Amino acid sequence: MNWVNAVIQGVLLGGLYALFACGLSLMFGVMRIINLAHGDIAVLGAFLVWSLTVHTGIGPFWALVPALPIMLILGYVLHRTVLARSLRGGPLTPLLTTFGLAIVIQNALLQAYNPDVRSLGGAAGDIATGSWRITGQISLSYLGVLILATAVLVLGGLQLMLRRTAFGREMRATAQDADTATLVGVPASSVYARATAIAVATATLAGVFLGVRSIFDASSGPTQLIFAFEAVVIGGLGSLWGTLWGGMVLGVAQTIGATIDPQYSILAGHLVFLIVLASPHGRSLLGYRREGRPA
Amino acid sequence: MTLLRVENVEARHGLLQAVRGVTFGVTEGEILALIGANGAGKTTLLRTVAGAHPLSGGLISYDGSYLTGVPAHRRVRRGIAYVPEGRRLFPEFTVEENLLVAGRRARSGRWNLTTVLEAFPALQPLRGRLASRLSGGQQQATAIARALMTNPRLLLIDEVSLGLSPKAVEEVYACMTVLRESGTTVILVEQDLGRALSTAGRVICLLEGRIALDAKTEGLTRDEVVTAYFGFHQARPA
Amino acid sequence: MTPVLEGRGLSMRYGDLQVLTGVDFAVSEGEAVGIVGPNGAGKTTLLNVLAGAVRPSAGTVSFGGRDVTRTRPDQRCRMGVGRAFQVPRPFGGMTVLENVVVAASYGAGLRGTALYTKAVEVLDDCGLTELANRRAESLGLLHRKRLELARCLATGPRVVLLDEIGAGLTDAEAAELVAAVRQIKVGNTAIVWIEHIVHVLVQVVDRLVCMDTGRVIADGSPGEVLGDAVVIDAYLGKAAS
Amino acid sequence: MTDQWTVRRSGRATKISSVAMVAFGIALFAVPFGFRTDVVQQLTTLCTLLMMAVMWNVLAGYGGLVSVGQQAYIGFGAYATIFLTQHDVTAYLAVVLAALASGVLAVALAPLLLRLRGGQFAVGTWVVAEALALLVALDEDLGGGTGVSLRGLNTIAPDWRRAYTYWLTLGFTLLLLALVFLLLRRRSGAAIQAIRDDEEAAASLGVRIMPLKFMLFVLAGFGCGAAGALTLANTLFIQPQSIFGVQWSAYMLFMVLVGGIGTYEGPILGAILFFLLQDWFAQYGAWYLIGLGAVAIAFALFLPRGLWSLADDRLPFRLLPVGYTLRPAG
Amino acid sequence: GGLGSSDDNSKNQAKSALKIGFVSPRTGAAAGFGEPDAYVLELAKKALASGLAIGGTQYDIQILDRDSQSNPQRSAQVANDLINSDQVDLMLTTSTPETVNPVSDACEAAGVPCVSTVVPWEAWYFGRGAKETDKAAYKFTYHFCFGVEQFHNMYTHEWPQVPTNKKVGVMWPNDSDGNAIRAALGPLLKQSGYTIVDPGAYTDGTNDFSAQIAKFKAENCEIFNAFPIPPDFATFWRQAAQQGYVPKIAQIAKTGLFPSQVEALGDIGIGLAGGAYWTPTYPYKSSLTGVDSKGLGDGYQGTGKQWNQQLGPSLALFDVAAAVLKASGNPKDKPGVANAMKTLSVDTPIGKLEWGKGPNANVVATPILGGQWIKSADPKYKVDFVLVENSSDPNVPTAAKLQEYKA
Ligand SMILES: Nc1ncnc2c1ncn2[C@@H]1O[C@H](COP(=O)(O)OP(=O)(O)OP(=O)(O)O)[C@@H](O)[C@H]1O
Numbered sequence A: 001m002n003w004v005n006a007v008i009q010g011v012l013l014g015g016l017y018a019l020f021a022c023g024l025s026l027m028f029g030v031m032r033i034i035n036l037a038h039g040d041i042a043v044l045g046a047f048l049v050w051s052l053t054v055h056t057g058i059g060p061f062w063a064l065v066p067a068l069p070i071m072l073i074l075g076y077v078l079h080r081t082v083l084a085r086s087l088r089g090g091p092l093t094p095l096l097t098t099f100g101l102a103i104v105i106q107n108a109l110l111q112a113y114n115p116d117v118r119s120l121g122g123a124a125g126d127i128a129t130g131s132w133r134i135t136g137q138i139s140l141s142y143l144g145v146l147i148l149a150t151a152v153l154v155l156g157g158l159q160l161m162l163r164r165t166a167f168g169r170e171m172r173a174t175a176q177d178a179d180t181a182t183l184v185g186v187p188a189s190s191v192y193a194r195a196t197a198i199a200v201a202t203a204t205l206a207g208v209f210l211g212v213r214s215i216f217d218a219s220s221g222p223t224q225l226i227f228a229f230e231a232v233v234i235g236g237l238g239s240l241w242g243t244l245w246g247g248m249v250l251g252v253a254q255t256i257g258a259t260i261d262p263q264y265s266i267l268a269g270h271l272v273f274l275i276v277l278a279s280p281h282g283r284s285l286l287g288y289r290r291e292g293r294p295a
Numbered sequence B: 001m002t003l004l005r006v007e008n009v010e011a012r013h014g015l016l017q018a019v020r021g022v023t024f025g026v027t028e029g030e031i032l033a034l035i036g037a038n039g040a041g042k043t044t045l046l047r048t049v050a051g052a053h054p055l056s057g058g059l060i061s062y063d064g065s066y067l068t069g070v071p072a073h074r075r076v077r078r079g080i081a082y083v084p085e086g087r088r089l090f091p092e093f094t095v096e097e098n099l100l101v102a103g104r105r106a107r108s109g110r111w112n113l114t115t116v117l118e119a120f121p122a123l124q125p126l127r128g129r130l131a132s133r134l135s136g137g138q139q140q141a142t143a144i145a146r147a148l149m150t151n152p153r154l155l156l157i158d159e160v161s162l163g164l165s166p167k168a169v170e171e172v173y174a175c176m177t178v179l180r181e182s183g184t185t186v187i188l189v190e191q192d193l194g195r196a197l198s199t200a201g202r203v204i205c206l207l208e209g210r211i212a213l214d215a216k217t218e219g220l221t222r223d224e225v226v227t228a229y230f231g232f233h234q235a236r237p238a
Numbered sequence C: 001m002t003p004v005l006e007g008r009g010l011s012m013r014y015g016d017l018q019v020l021t022g023v024d025f026a027v028s029e030g031e032a033v034g035i036v037g038p039n040g041a042g043k044t045t046l047l048n049v050l051a052g053a054v055r056p057s058a059g060t061v062s063f064g065g066r067d068v069t070r071t072r073p074d075q076r077c078r079m080g081v082g083r084a085f086q087v088p089r090p091f092g093g094m095t096v097l098e099n100v101v102v103a104a105s106y107g108a109g110l111r112g113t114a115l116y117t118k119a120v121e122v123l124d125d126c127g128l129t130e131l132a133n134r135r136a137e138s139l140g141l142l143h144r145k146r147l148e149l150a151r152c153l154a155t156g157p158r159v160v161l162l163d164e165i166g167a168g169l170t171d172a173e174a175a176e177l178v179a180a181v182r183q184i185k186v187g188n189t190a191i192v193w194i195e196h197i198v199h200v201l202v203q204v205v206d207r208l209v210c211m212d213t214g215r216v217i218a219d220g221s222p223g224e225v226l227g228d229a230v231v232i233d234a235y236l237g238k239a240a241s
Numbered sequence D: 001m002t003d004q005w006t007v008r009r010s011g012r013a014t015k016i017s018s019v020a021m022v023a024f025g026i027a028l029f030a031v032p033f034g035f036r037t038d039v040v041q042q043l044t045t046l047c048t049l050l051m052m053a054v055m056w057n058v059l060a061g062y063g064g065l066v067s068v069g070q071q072a073y074i075g076f077g078a079y080a081t082i083f084l085t086q087h088d089v090t091a092y093l094a095v096v097l098a099a100l101a102s103g104v105l106a107v108a109l110a111p112l113l114l115r116l117r118g119g120q121f122a123v124g125t126w127v128v129a130e131a132l133a134l135l136v137a138l139d140e141d142l143g144g145g146t147g148v149s150l151r152g153l154n155t156i157a158p159d160w161r162r163a164y165t166y167w168l169t170l171g172f173t174l175l176l177l178a179l180v181f182l183l184l185r186r187r188s189g190a191a192i193q194a195i196r197d198d199e200e201a202a203a204s205l206g207v208r209i210m211p212l213k214f215m216l217f218v219l220a221g222f223g224c225g226a227a228g229a230l231t232l233a234n235t236l237f238i239q240p241q242s243i244f245g246v247q248w249s250a251y252m253l254f255m256v257l258v259g260g261i262g263t264y265e266g267p268i269l270g271a272i273l274f275f276l277l278q279d280w281f282a283q284y285g286a287w288y289l290i291g292l293g294a295v296a297i298a299f300a301l302f303l304p305r306g307l308w309s310l311a312d313d314r315l316p317f318r319l320l321p322v323g324y325t326l327r328p329a330g
Numbered sequence E: 001g002g003l004g005s006s007d008d009n010s011k012n013q014a015k016s017a018l019k020i021g022f023v024s025p026r027t028g029a030a031a032g033f034g035e036p037d038a039y040v041l042e043l044a045k046k047a048l049a050s051g052l053a054i055g056g057t058q059y060d061i062q063i064l065d066r067d068s069q070s071n072p073q074r075s076a077q078v079a080n081d082l083i084n085s086d087q088v089d090l091m092l093t094t095s096t097p098e099t100v101n102p103v104s105d106a107c108e109a110a111g112v113p114c115v116s117t118v119v120p121w122e123a124w125y126f127g128r129g130a131k132e133t134d135k136a137a138y139k140f141t142y143h144f145c146f147g148v149e150q151f152h153n154m155y156t157h158e159w160p161q162v163p164t165n166k167k168v169g170v171m172w173p174n175d176s177d178g179n180a181i182r183a184a185l186g187p188l189l190k191q192s193g194y195t196i197v198d199p200g201a202y203t204d205g206t207n208d209f210s211a212q213i214a215k216f217k218a219e220n221c222e223i224f225n226a227f228p229i230p231p232d233f234a235t236f237w238r239q240a241a242q243q244g245y246v247p248k249i250a251q252i253a254k255t256g257l258f259p260s261q262v263e264a265l266g267d268i269g270i271g272l273a274g275g276a277y278w279t280p281t282y283p284y285k286s287s288l289t290g291v292d293s294k295g296l297g298d299g300y301q302g303t304g305k306q307w308n309q310q311l312g313p314s315l316a317l318f319d320v321a322a323a324v325l326k327a328s329g330n331p332k333d334k335p336g337v338a339n340a341m342k343t344l345s346v347d348t349p350i351g352k353l354e355w356g357k358g359p360n361a362n363v364v365a366t367p368i369l370g371g372q373w374i375k376s377a378d379p380k381y382k383v384d385f386v387l388v389e390n391s392s393d394p395n396v397p398t399a400a401k402l403q404e405y406k407a
C-alpha cells in the first residue's frame, strides 16, 4: 500500500516539477537559453500574487487573473530590453545575463519584502489542505490534483502550439537560426519575446502553486531549479510533453526513494536522472532531436 | 519602372570595407546577374539589400520608398526574398516545414506549397525529410523554393547553381524564366558566366567592392566581362 | 595497380531509406577518379563511408590492403585519408593559418619547422596566403572552400576525398584549381573528386564514375561515361545532348 | 614564393611580456615577507578564485564544455582533505593529495559525462555535484550535513599558517596557469579550439577528440579540486550544501564571461574584478548583490566579449605566445 | 609588516580604539535570523557611543557589521577580513552553524576572541571537531545557547500537560541540528518513557513527505516533533493536513521561531508548540544598554514589526562583549580577553550568563522554555506566542497551559 501511495504522491509531485520546468523547457529546450533566473522569476510571480491577495483580499487563484497578464508583459519587456541583446553576444552570454537577473531579482525582493517567509496556502483556504481520502493510507490532495491538471493543460497546450500552429513553427524556426528566420519573414525578436512572455507567465503559475504548497521568501527561487532542469533533460530537450513525463519520473523516483529511506529521496531522483543519461537508449531516445549532429 | 535603387551603398565588415559606393537600379521584371571574383562583395551587397547586413553609407529605395531602418522581416513582407549563400535551411525542420514557415506571413500570389512543389518536382518525395539530412543539391533546391514561398517581387539568389547537378540547374533556370514572365525581378549571383549571360538581361560585375561593369548582356563579349573581372585584360585560360 | 582505398559491397540505409546499394569503388595510387551523379544520388554518403564519418550498413572499406571499416575518421585521417567537406566546416574562431596548422600537426603529425613549412606551402598552393591571419568565420563561401582543400592537403594524405570544392568558381579560378589538383596528383596521391562542373572535372580525372539512386550506373574513361545514354538521361539532361 | 613567408609564434614584445609575467608570478612568493597578513589572506582568496576561473575557462572557453557542476570537484577536494587529515595525513600534504584525488574523480566521471553534449552536459554535471553533496552528507564521519572543521592547522602560528597556505595556493595557481599555457602553446591548443568549433571536422583532420576532451576535463577536475582544498585551508570550515553549492559555478561563469571567455588573460581579469567588487562592496548586503547582478547584465549587454577584449583589440601584439601568425620571412 | 612582525600592527594602532566585529546572516537563506540585528546594533552603538572605560583608559568602540550571506565560505572570508584587515579585537557572531561555525573557526585559528550564540551548543562545540571527552576544546571561542538537555527538559515538562500515548513521531533532518538532536535527544526521550518513531533523516529541501506521514499515521503518533527548515515544515504540515495526520501535540523547533513563519501557514499554524530562548516577558535586563526585555520588544515593535526571539540573544552578545572587555583589564591583549571569558558573568536580556559552570569551559547552556502559537489578541498581529512551560528558568512567568492541537 505504501508503494502505491508513493507512486501516486510522486506523480502529483511530478506535476509540480513539470509545471516548474515548463517555462524552462520552453526557453532551454526551444530557445536554447539556459535561464538561471527561472526560479527567481517564479518567486517574483508568487510575491506579486501575494501582494494582490493581501491588498485586495482575493484568493491566490483569482489573483492570477491580473497577475498573469502583468507577468506576460514583464516577460515581453524583459526580452525586448535585455535578453534580445544578449542573445547576439554568443551562446554563453544569455547565461551571464540570466545569472545577473537572478541575483538582482532575489535581492531586490529581499529589499522590498524583507526576509520574512510568506505563503499563499492560508489564503487559498481548503484547497491547500483538503483531500480525497481514497483509503486510510492513500489520499489525493486537491492541490496536488489541481497542480497536475494545470501542468497537463499548460504543457499539453504549449506542446500543441509548438507542433501544430504556425506561431509554434515560427518559434522553432527562430530557435534554430534567428537570422535566417528573419530572412523568410519571421519577426524573430518579437517571436522570442512572446515565447519569453509565455515562459515567464508559466513560471508565475509554478511560483504560485509552490507558494500554496509551502512557503517562500526571496531566496526560495533557486531551490527547485535543479529539479526543473532534470525534468527538462529527462524528458528530452525541445519536447514539452517530454518535460511532463520527465517531471513525473523524477517525482516518482523521489517518493519511492523516500519510502525506502527518507534520506534517499532526492538522491534517488538524481540517480534516476543519471541512469537515464547514461543508458545509450535513454540518450538517443530523448536527446537526438536537438543535440546530435547527423553525420 | 525602377523597383530597386541602390545609391552609393557602402557596407563593411569591421574595418574591412566590402562594398564601396555602389549605385545601380533594377527595373521591374528584369533579371540582373551579379558577378565578380571571390570576395568581390557580392554576398555582402545582397545581404545589405535584404536587410541582413547593416548599411554603413548610402541609400536603398524599393518600390518608391527608402528601406533605411526597415528590418529584414518587413522587407520580406514587402516582397524582397533572399536565398542565402550556404542555404541556411532550418536543419530540424522537414522540407515541408521549411517551406511552410516562409509561407506563413507571405504576400498572396501564385506561389504556395503546391505550386512550389510542382516547380521543383525533385522535392516532392523529400517533403517529410529533415533538412539536415538532405544532400547538398537538395538543400539548394529547397532554399530557392523556400524563398519563392514568400511570393517575392524581388528575388535575390546567391550562388544559384552551386551544388546543383546539370539537370537540376536546367530546372532552376527554367523556373527563373517562369518567374520573369510572371513579372518577378531577380538579382542572381552566378559564377557560370555562360549561364549568367544567357539568362540575365543585364550584368553587373563587382571588383573589390566597386562596380567595374554594368551592361546589357546583348552584344557583350566574354572578353569584356573577363576584363572587368580582374581589373585588367587577361587572356582566357585554356 | 593496387587500390589504395577500396570499398566493397557498400550499402547504407537511414531508417527505411536506402541511400547506397552494394557500391564497389576503388581508387589506386596516383589515380584521379571523378564522381558525378544527380543530387541525392549518394555521392557524399559514399565519401562519408570512405572517410569513416559514418559506418556502412553493409560492406567493407579497406585502405592500403587493411580493413578499416571500423576505424574512426581521425585514425583514417592519420593513416592518409584526407577529406574536404561539401559544405565547408572551418573552425570559425581560429585564423586560416591555425586551421591549417591543426591539420598539419595532427593529420600529418608534423612538428616544428616541418609543420610551418608545410603550412606555408599549403596556404600558398591554395591561394590563401593573403588571408592567413584572418579569422576563418570572416571568409566568404569560396574562400571557405579553398580552406577546406588546404586543410585536407595539409594532413599529408595518400588519398584525398574532395566534395565539390570547385563549385561556384569562375573559369579562371577553376583553372587555378585544376592546376592545384594536378599538383596533388604529381605527388602520387590518389584523388576522388565529386563535382557537378563536369568540364572542370574532366581536365583532371583519369576515370569517371556516375552514380544514381545509390548505385554506380557507369564507370569508365570520362569520354565513355559522358557519352553514355543512361548518364545523359539521369544526370546531364538535354544540355549535353 | 613559399620561402617569403614564415610562421611566427612570438614577437619580441610577446617575449618580453611573457618573461615579465613569469617574473611577476615568482615575485608574488615574497609577499608574506613584505606585507601585512590581510594582504596575504586576500591574495590567497584571490588565487583560489583565479584557479576556479581559469579552470572553468579551460572547460567552457576552450573545450566548449559548459559545466554547471565544477563545484563537485571543489567540494570533493575539500572533503578529501578532511578525510585525509582524519587519517593522520598532515594538512598541507592532504591538500595536494586531495587535488590529485579530484583529478582521479574526474577520470572516473569522464566516461559518463563526456558523452553528453550542450545542455545535457551542463545539467548532468550539476546533478553529479548535487549527488556527491548528498552522499557526503550521509557520511557521519565527515560531519554529515552539519559540516566539519579542518583541525590540525591550529598548531601553526597564525601568520605562518597564512603564509604557508598562501604559498601553496600561489604554487597551485602558477602551476595551473603554466599547464594551461602549455596546453595552448603545444599543438593541443589549436586542436582544442578546433574541437570546440566543430568536432566532426576536427576528427576528419586527424584530431583525437576524446583524449583531448578527457585531458581538459581531468585538468579542470584537478584544478577545481585544488581550489576546493585550498578554500578549506583558507576558511577552515565546510558544509556540504555550500561547498557543493551551485553558486561556485555561477561565480566562475561570472568571472570568465566578464573577463573574456576563451582567452588566456580574460579569466584572470575577471577573477580580479570579482574579488575587488566583493572586497569593496560586500558589506552593503543585498545592495551589493543587486549591484553584482547589474554588473553581470551590463557586461552581457555592452561588452559581451569581456574586459580583455578592450585590451585585446587595442594591443598590437599578444601578451602570450599561444597563437600562430604568418609573417614575411626575415 | 610581514611575517613574524604582526605584533607591530597592534602597536601601531591608536591605543584607545577598540574594534568589534559582528557577523550575521543578512541575505540568503537565513536572512530571517539577521532581520532584527540592525535594530539591536543601533541600541548597542548608542550605548557604546561614549566608549568604554577599561583599566583607567577610555576606549572608543567601533562596531564593524558584516553580512555572511548565509554561506560558510563567505562567513569565513568576512571573518578573516575583519581579523586581518580591520584587526578587530573581539568578534561577535550569531545565527545558524553556516555563519557561526566558520567565524568561530577563523577566530580560533587566528587567536582572536569570539563570542557566539543561536546555534545549539552541541552543533557548535562538537560540530567543529571537539571530542566528547574534551572539556575545554577551544582557547578563543566562546558560546552561549541552549542544547539538547534544555529541549529534553522542556519537552518532558510540557508534553504531560496534554494526555497522549507518549508516541513521538519525529522529523529530524540530516543537517547540523537534526543530527545533534538525533544523537542526543532521542535516547533521552526514550529514557523518559517516550516511544520514538523515526522514519530516518531526510535531506533539507525535500518536496514530498508522504512516506513519513504514512508512517506516523500507521504508528498513531500523538506527539509530533520536528527540527526542519521552514519551507520543509510548511510542505510537510500541509501534506499532513491533506493526508489526515493530526497529532495532539505538534512540537516544532528551528522553524516557527518567527511570527511570519507561523502566519504563513494560515489556520493550521495555530496551536503549534515551539521553544523560546527569549520573549519580552523575560524578567531580565541588558547590562550594557539598561534596556529590559519588555523595552526591547516594544522598542522593536515601534519600528513596525512584531517582536521575535532573535532580539534577546543578539543584544546579549553586546552585553557579553562590553563585560569581557572590561573584565580583561587590557582589551588589546587577545589571550587576556579570551582568558577573561572563562570566568565571565554577565546580565543579559536572556538571563545571567556565567561561563565556567556550563557543560564545558567554552559554553554556557541557556534555558529554553516552551510556548505555543495562538491567535493574536492584538489586531495588529495575526499570531502571538505565549509561554506554557518554564522549568528551565522558573523566573520567567508562564501565561497559559499547553492546548491540544486541533486541525
Ligand atoms: N563576416 C565577415 N567578417 C569579415 N570580413 C568578411 C565577412 N564576410 C565577408 N568578409 C569579407 O568581405 C569581402 C566581401 O565578401 P563577400 O562575401 O561579400 O564577397 P563575395 O563576392 O560574395 O565572395 P564569394 O564569391 O567568396 O562568395 C571579402 O573580402 C570577405 O573576405
Ligand SMILES: Nc1ncnc2c1ncn2[C@@H]1O[C@H](COP(=O)(O)OP(=O)(O)OP(=O)(O)O)[C@@H](O)[C@H]1O
Pocket: A294, A295, B129, B132, B133, B134, B135, B136, B137, B138, B163, B165, C014, C017, C019, C037, C038, C039, C040, C041, C042, C043, C044, C045, C046, C086
Ligand atoms: N543522415 C541522413 N539521414 C537520412 N537521409 C540521409 C542522411 N544523409 C543523406 N541522406 C539522404 O541520402 C541521399 C544521398 O545523399 P548524398 O548527400 O550522399 O547525395 P549526393 O549524391 O552527395 O548529392 P548532392 O550532389 O546533392 O550533394 C539523399 O537523398 C539524402 O537525403
Ligand SMILES: [Mg+2]
Pocket: B042, B043, B044, B085, B158, C140, C141
Ligand atoms: Mg558570396
Ligand SMILES: [Mg+2]
Pocket: B135, B136, B137, C043, C044, C045, C086, C163
Ligand atoms: Mg553531396
